[in-house]
Amino acid sequence: MKIEERKVSGVTILDVSGKITIGEGSAEIRNKVRDLLESGDKDILLNLGNVSYVDSSGIGELVSCYTTVTNQGGQLKLLNLTRKMRELLAITKLLTVFDDYKEEGAAIASFSE
Amino acid sequence: MKIEERKVSGVTILDVSGKITIGEGSAEIRNKVRDLLESGDKDILLNLGNVSYVDSSGIGELVSCYTTVTNQGGQLKLLNLTRKMRELLAITKLLTVFDDYKEEGAAIASFSE
């Protein structure tokens, strides 16, 4: 897994690529998010368009990040869910929890609504 | 396996790519060579630079082609042997049988010597 960070209009975008699974450092996203929160960056957009594989622990990881950010008064949203990831979120009723976008501009705009 | 045919200075070059093994149509080269001989093309250069895999039956295939072409008074030479293929030919003493080149120009020139 690789995570690249960039900032657009005050929102931190994490471009995640590779596998989000056990053994592939699924804790990396969590650590990254914790670092961001500590430095006061509370609006976070996870771009998952280049994620090649995710398993239940990867989904759990996303949920963990969501709860931590929410607990600290921030917002965590998802961008470019792959078809498979959308399916995994849908059948565990998590699509209702996560705010997800197909278009970066719309996603960014939603943070200041 | 894929074979593409082109002609340079009267020599037919077969650019072979993919696997030369059983089950991957190792007979394709043989059939191609037979077709060429039938239509009178007896100078044949096998460009093996893009061959990803070869096993003993693939090596046998090259030998078959060599003997057929030689039997009909033609010449079959090899271009761009991969390191692994060179090793396979070397340990079965076939490097002494085949005329092989690293450079297309030199290979072509050798046919008219």
Added chain:
Amino acid sequence: MIFPILGRFAISKTTVTQAQIDLSFSSAVCYLDLVQDVSDNITKLIGFDEDARYWIGMSIRESVINAIQHGNDEDESKTVGVCLTASSDRLIVLVRDEGEGFDEEDLPDPTDSENLLKPSGRGIFYVRSFMDDVSFARRPEGGLEVRMEKRLNSDKEKQ
């Protein structure tokens, strides 16, 4: 001496008739990719489409992770067994560990609102969603055996 071309074996790429693969390995996640590669290969041979192959591979992976973590407590001296039986119309997978097993009744439903935001507890739910039959049995010799079956013409469509 010059030999003529011999007519060598005419071999076609046939589809799977019958294959069985038994893997057993110490309880470490380094074997996950191996298991998944085997799954991908065999499901392709049986003729599952790309989506089905993905979900089957994930289901096996989830079960193996459970066997390593929950069954064998990540104790590398304990073994995980995976047995895949492929025939022309289905795949049967057994995943075995050396643990105590668990009570299916006790499994919380991850889609219940009080579980929705838990960071774990979705593995078996996914396995049940993607495979046709899933059962758990304590083996007479000890340890848990998960049995999963996926049929080629499954009425269970992609979720």
Added chain:
Amino acid sequence: MIFPILGRFAISKTTVTQAQIDLSFSSAVCYLDLVQDVSDNITKLIGFDEDARYWIGMSIRESVINAIQHGNDEDESKTVGVCLTASSDRLIVLVRDEGEGFDEEDLPDPTDSENLLKPSGRGIFYVRSFMDDVSFARRPEGGLEVRMEKRLNSDKEKQ
């Protein structure tokens, strides 16, 4: 309800400790890629370098092709068995068929000048070149078993 992040399992990618893989399949070449994928995976886990992985994979492939063609006469009702045992410093491979076997003494040397241009007869020669130990035995239950061993710190260098 919001849950805190739970400290989940800290799992490292360990190297191979002990793994055994048994494959058995009907005599068809469609399984060759599966076998080779398994070989590539397990030799990577053991820590063989890229060249060694290639030659081991090819040696196994050659042996399986022989089992299918010569041992089982391409009769799909007959089974080929491949058993890989991986430990931290070596790989042991057994390839079994249901045939009569052959006499090692009778094997022609493909590098003899009268065999040099034969279109076949190089498989076992390659296997012997690349693996540390190669032996053939008729099994008591019938059928041939080829045993190949490759050690991680093999004194046998790349040919």
